[in-house]
Amino acid sequence: MPHKRRPRYSGKNPRRFTEKYKEHDPAKFPETVQAILAAGKTPAGAHRPIMVQEILDVLRPMPGEFAVDCTLGYGGHALELLHRLQPGGSLIGLDADPIELPRTEKRFRDAGFAPDAFRAHRCNFAGLPKVLALEGGRRADLILADLGLSSMQLDNPARGFSLKFDGPLDMRMNPNKGQSAAILIQRTNVTSLAELFSENADEFYAEQLASALAGTHCQTTLQLGERIRRALPHLSDTEKELSVRRIFQALRIAVNEEFVAIDTLLRALPECLAEGGRVAILTFHSGEDRRVKKAFKAGLLSGVYASAAEEVLRPSAEEMRANSRSKAAKLRWAVRSMGQALGGLHCAESLQTGAHNVF
Ligand SMILES: C[S@@+](CC[C@H](N)C(=O)[O-])C[C@H]1O[C@@H](n2cnc3c(N)ncnc32)[C@H](O)[C@@H]1O
Numbered sequence: 001m002p003h004k005r006r007p008r009y010s011g012k013n014p015r016r017f018t019e020k021y022k023e024h025d026p027a028k029f030p031e032t033v034q035a036i037l038a039a040g041k042t043p044a045g046a047h048r049p050i051m052v053q054e055i056l057d058v059l060r061p062m063p064g065e066f067a068v069d070c071t072l073g074y075g076g077h078a079l080e081l082l083h084r085l086q087p088g089g090s091l092i093g094l095d096a097d098p099i100e101l102p103r104t105e106k107r108f109r110d111a112g113f114a115p116d117a118f119r120a121h122r123c124n125f126a127g128l129p130k131v132l133a134l135e136g137g138r139r140a141d142l143i144l145a146d147l148g149l150s151s152m153q154l155d156n157p158a159r160g161f162s163l164k165f166d167g168p169l170d171m172r173m174n175p176n177k178g179q180s181a182a183i184l185i186q187r188t189n190v191t192s193l194a195e196l197f198s199e200n201a202d203e204f205y206a207e208q209l210a211s212a213l214a215g216t217h218c219q220t221t222l223q224l225g226e227r228i229r230r231a232l233p234h235l236s237d238t239e240k241e242l243s244v245r246r247i248f249q250a251l252r253i254a255v256n257e258e259f260v261a262i263d264t265l266l267r268a269l270p271e272c273l274a275e276g277g278r279v280a281i282l283t284f285h286s287g288e289d290r291r292v293k294k295a296f297k298a299g300l301l302s303g304v305y306a307s308a309a310e311e312v313l314r315p316s317a318e319e320m321r322a323n324s325r326s327k328a329a330k331l332r333w334a335v336r337s338m339g340q341a342l343g344g345l346h347c348a349e350s351l352q353t354g355a356h357n358v359f
Contacts, residue, residue, distance in 0.1 A: 042325065047151040049076030050282060050326040054313050055144060056080060058333040059278050064088040065141035068132075068272070070125035070265065071095060073150040075104045079111070081144070082118060092119045092135060094128065096173045096256075099159075100152050124174075126264035128272050139274040145265065146282040149173070149252070151325065157221070163248060166222040171248075171255045181251045182219055190214040200250035200259075200287060205232055205243055224248075249285065262288060266295035270304040273336035280333045289330045296334045308334035 042048050055077060061067060061084040069078040072093030082091045093108075095101045105120040121131050125145060132138060153159050153173065160170030160181065169182040179187075188196070194210035197203040212231035218224045228247050229240045253259060269279055283289040289312065299305035313331040320327050 042151045042155070042323070045152055045155075047074035047076060048323050048325070049074075049080070050146065050323065050329050051313070051315050051319070051331050052077065052080055054315075054331055055280050055282070056084070058280050058309075058313075058331070059142045059144065061085050061089070061142055066138055066274075067091040067142045068128065068140045068144070069093045070128060070143065070145040071147065072101065072104055072120065073146065074100070074152065075107060077144055077146060078118075079108070081142070082108075082113060086117070090117050090119075092121060092131065094121045094123055094125050094131060096122070096124050097150075097153065098122055098174055098176060100150065124261055126261040126268075128265060129268050132272055139277065140272055141274050141277050143269065143273060143277070143279040144282075145280075147258075147262065147288050148284045160221055161248070161252065162221050163225055163244060166220050169218055169221055169224055171252045173256050178255065178257070181224075181255050182217070184251065184255055185213050185218050185224075186215060188214055196254050197247060197250045200253040201246035202286070203243065203246045203250060205235075208232065209243065209247060221248075253287070259287065259291070262291050266291060269295075269334075270299060270336060275336060275338045276306075277336040278333065279336075280331060283330050283332070284328045289332070292332045296332060299334060303337055305334040306337040308332070 059067075059081065061081050063084075063086060065085050066089065067081050067085060069075075069081065069091060072078055072095040075093065078091055078093050082089075085091060093104070095104070101120055101122050108118045108120075119135075121134075123131060128143075132140070149161060154161050156162070157165040157167030159175075160167050160172075169180060169185075171181040172178055185193070190207075190210045193214045194206040197206035197209055203209065209228060209231050212227060213224075216227070218227060224247070225244050228244045232240050232243055235243070273279060281292045283292055293312070296305060296308040300308050309332045313333075315323075315326040315329050
């Protein structure tokens with residue numbers, strides 16, 4: 001094998017995601033990674049799980065139980081759960097991301113978890129009933145969903161989510177499916193784009209921004225940020241940045257059809273949970289939290305849930321200080337009632353598609 005040079009960088013500290021070779025290799029450079037964590041930052045290529053203790057408290061994993069992590073990501077939450085399910089328990093991890101999922105699966109195998117304890121499924125969590133049908137029709141004792149993006153996706157400019165570093169305006173969690181944000185902007189008319197900005201991110205200047213962007217060729221993330229700022233000349237720099245963040249969020253939600261996926265998962269949850277099963281959902285903006293709150297409340301009223309969070313749980317002040325990405329997090333939970341009739345899992349066509357690639 002020819003020797004491959006690592007990417008060069010100018011100056012003392014690497015700025016680009018691909019140049020941060022020390023952060024990408026925590027086993028070889030533990031001090032670098034520790035220093036980054038101590039500064040309240042996330043090392044490149046990793047993700048710090050949020051509200052871990054609160055999630056363990058509400059999910060109460062026990063040896064021998066069967067768990068589902070709908071949003072496996074780096075596997076931080078899943079690993080904490082999996083340790084507590086031993087001996088005899090198992091966890092399946094779902095993720096739509098074909099780039100990060102194999103890396104996470106490898107980390108779990110390297111940590112000694114064989115397929116009888118841990119299995120990964122590359123799929124959208126909207127297909128959870130199908131996955132459970134493929135898993136032998138078993139219902140879960142605990143289900144976790146930690147919505148949104150992982151730090152690996154957010155920080156890697158090549159994925160097209162980064163506001164700081166330039167990259168293709170993509171934003172797909174699964175780049176093999178659907179259309180990129182660039183194509184969406186190009187093909188959507190002003191009215192629909194304004195609606196999308198307003199509904200997905202409560203953007204106050206939705207119409208103004210949609211008029212500036214709809215039908216245009218906007219190829220990179222920094223180009224988009226600049227066009228948003230230019231379309232709002234009357235605003236302060238701080239207000240402009242807030243609009244940039246909201247428009248990125250609105251586009252990401254649209255590109256990945258995130259609300260459709262969440263609504264589908266919320267409807268399917270009661271049939272996916274065993275009697276007495278626990279579910280916890282971590283959200284990062286009001287559009288997500290509203291949906292979870294409403295679904296759990298409706299489930300309580302109909303009797304499919306025996307109990308549910310009355311108040312939303314938030315990260316501790318200490319966690320918010322140590323990890324700025326936890327600041328917006330909101331956690332809600334519910335417990336499946338006992339003795340309520342459970343419908344069959346909707347498995348039909350997926351049984352022929354083969355495991356590990358449902359969507
Ligand atoms: C916030 S991260 C999860 C991080 C994880 N809890 C950890 O500790 O590393 C969210 C993950 O969910 C995935 N994801 C988001 N929406 C999804 C969906 N509808 N179906 C499957 N995976 C999804 C993303 O690709 C991302 O990897």
